[in-house]
Amino acid sequence: MRWIERSIHLPLPPGEAFPLAVEPGTASDWLVQLQEVRPRGFLRFRPRVRHGGVSLDLEVEVVRVTVPEELEAAVRWREVDARLHLLLVPTEDEGTLLTLRVGVALSGVLRGARPLILAEIARLLTWDLWRLRRLALAAETGATAETGDAPAAGHGEAPAHEEDADAGSGPSGRDDGRSRRDDAVELDLADADADADADADAGSGTAPGDRPALDVRVDGDEGASA
Secondary structure, eight states: OEEEEEEEEESSOHHHHHHHHHOHHHHHHHSTTEEEEEEEETTEEEEEEEETTEEEEOEEEEEEEETTTEEEEEEEETTEEEEEEEEEEEOTTSOEEEEEEEEEEEOGGGGGGHHHHHHHHHHHHHHHHHHHHHHHHHHHHTOOOOOSSOOOTTTTOOOOOOOOTTOOSSGGGOSTTOOOOTTOEEEEGGGOOSSOOHHHHTTTOOOGGGSOOOEEEEEOOOSSOO
């Protein structure tokens, strides 16, 4: 499984940032492609996302939650098996360092497209977290959130979380004592996909090339294969 990680600072304490990030009523305000979320039982949901003009129904199960610090969920769609890990840590300025990690395992014909899929997920993850920061800023000031335009590079950006050399590649840097592979690489999003999908750019007034140059960490494979 390949892990993509991104962190950003929010000007709200974890108790306020957590519901802003996870509640269905506000999640669609910062998750670019989310169209709707339908409950499927206790801690089980079926969100509908739209990408490239195609609607996809995902299966999501929350496997661990500690309010307001952490949430972990399993996400599945056909030949995609993913893991989402959200971690909120209070900062000295009474804000929150929010770290979002997404692990992706692909099978079948999708394995051949893994580099492209990972790059696209990293691109969307960057956009989503910038939108979440805008919502948090609006919640702090009482202003109307403006989630379309990406801020200038470096504005409000928190440094990418760096794991210890012996940290696991799974959520929270742990994976039953297994060490992280040495083949971790960095994806530079300065030259990220210039052909941004219409959903992410609709109404933003910002050209794809104007997006902030951000680094997203991608850990090496976990287990035998992805």
